[in-house]
Amino acid sequence: CMGARQDEASTEAEAPCAPSPPHHACLPASSSAGPSSTSSGGAAAGRSAAAAPAAQSAAQEEEEVAEPASKRRRGGHEEEGITLIVLALSGASKRFEDISPTCTVAQLAETVLQEFSPGTLHELQDIGKLCHGTRELDQPARTLQDLGFRGEVTLSYVQTQHLITLETKDSGTVKVAQDFACMAKTVQKAVDEHGPEQVVPVTEVSAKSLKQVMRYCTYHWGSPAGEIIKPLPSTNLRECGVCEWDCDFVDVPQDELFEIILAANKMEIQPLLDLACAKVASMIKGKNTEEIRKQFNIVNDFTP
Numbered sequence: 001c002m003g004a005r006q007d008e009a010s011t012e013a014e015a016p017c018a019p020s021p022p023h024h025a026c027l028p029a030s031s032s033a034g035p036s037s038t039s040s041g042g043a044a045a046g047r048s049a050a051a052a053p054a055a056q057s058a059a060q061e062e063e064e065v066a067e068p069a070s071k072r073r074r075g076g077h078e079e080e081g082i083t084l085i086v087l088a089l090s091g092a093s094k095r096f097e098d099i100s101p102t103c104t105v106a107q108l109a110e111t112v113l114q115e116f117s118p119g120t121l122h123e124l125q126d127i128g129k130l131c132h133g134t135r136e137l138d139q140p141a142r143t144l145q146d147l148g149f150r151g152e153v154t155l156s157y158v159q160t161q162h163l164i165t166l167e168t169k170d171s172g173t174v175k176v177a178q179d180f181a182c183m184a185k186t187v188q189k190a191v192d193e194h195g196p197e198q199v200v201p202v203t204e205v206s207a208k209s210l211k212q213v214m215r216y217c218t219y220h221w222g223s224p225a226g227e228i229i230k231p232l233p234s235t236n237l238r239e240c241g242v243c244e245w246d247c248d249f250v251d252v253p254q255d256e257l258f259e260i261i262l263a264a265n266k267m268e269i270q271p272l273l274d275l276a277c278a279k280v281a282s283m284i285k286g287k288n289t290e291e292i293r294k295q296f297n298i299v300n301d302f303t304p
Contacts (some may be wrong), residue, residue: 017216082144083152085110086130088159099144106140112157120175121211126164126218127161127177164191165199171207175197182218185268202267209263212249212256216272225271228278235282242275250279254296289294 005229034274073178081098099108109124115129124130132147132155144153161177166187168174178196182188190200229240237247252255257276264273274284284292 036285038143047118061159082149083196084108085148085152085154086116086157087154088116088157092116101145101149102172103139105137105144105147107141108144109137112155116157117159117163117175119173121182121207121214122161122218123179126180127163128157128159130157131158161273162196164196166202166208167199167209168210169203169205174210174213176210177218180214180221183217183221183269184213187267202263203262204266205260209256209259212260213267213269213272216275217269218248219249220271225275228274230278232278232281232285235285237278237282240278240282241280246275250276 014298061233061256064176082101083104084096084099086094086096094112096111109130112130113122113124125138125140133151137147137155150294157225160213161179163175164178164181164187165175166181178191186202187200190198194200195197195211205213208244225246226241226243228242234240237250238244250260252260257279260275261280263275264276283295287295
């Protein structure tokens, strides 16, 4: 009897120390239970099994809801993103993936230009063109969808102007069309002396001002500005021989106008200097001393 009691006590003492079945962190607890699982374990397994199809169904529903939402993000159109392969005459090529069908020709042109000629101050239509086959993409507001582009489309980029490099005051080097930039005598002299491959320093001109200067040169290349009547007969430059485009060009805040004057003077672009100075003269014309001081924020006669 004593031996039996000792055996029972030994069994009772060992029972709490029996190891539990191993549990894998990536699996539900019920999946590790063997055939000897308790009824509560079986119930848990049943609930888990029943929940699995429901979870799968919910996931499918989420996918079905998510897909139309993704399509709506493309402006309500179900078209896939467009892949564009752009080839340059130089032999270089660029691949643009997943372009939205609502992308405009203007947006595409800006992207292509910065990829092929980073740092260029011009717009693409000023120095080149994009073509699809023999058709030039020359309508900036049209979208790729309007043009019927789908799937993978090959375009060609044709650069029509040779670019040179200028060094500005604040933005390092930028690229501009040689023909347009050489309307500035300082640039023309540098190109003549050192060749078009050398960087031309215009380090007293900011990149922002240079971009405005290049706009003027691009517009008037091959179409010189008309003679401005002097002295000005009116405060309206349109009545002084200035064309509509030039009037709009100098219709800018005073600080920008003075930056243009400085740039035109440093780069020796006389027609632009005459235009910008005529704008300042029109702002002064007919005003007394106090009005002029107020116009240009002059505190006293000795303000530098």
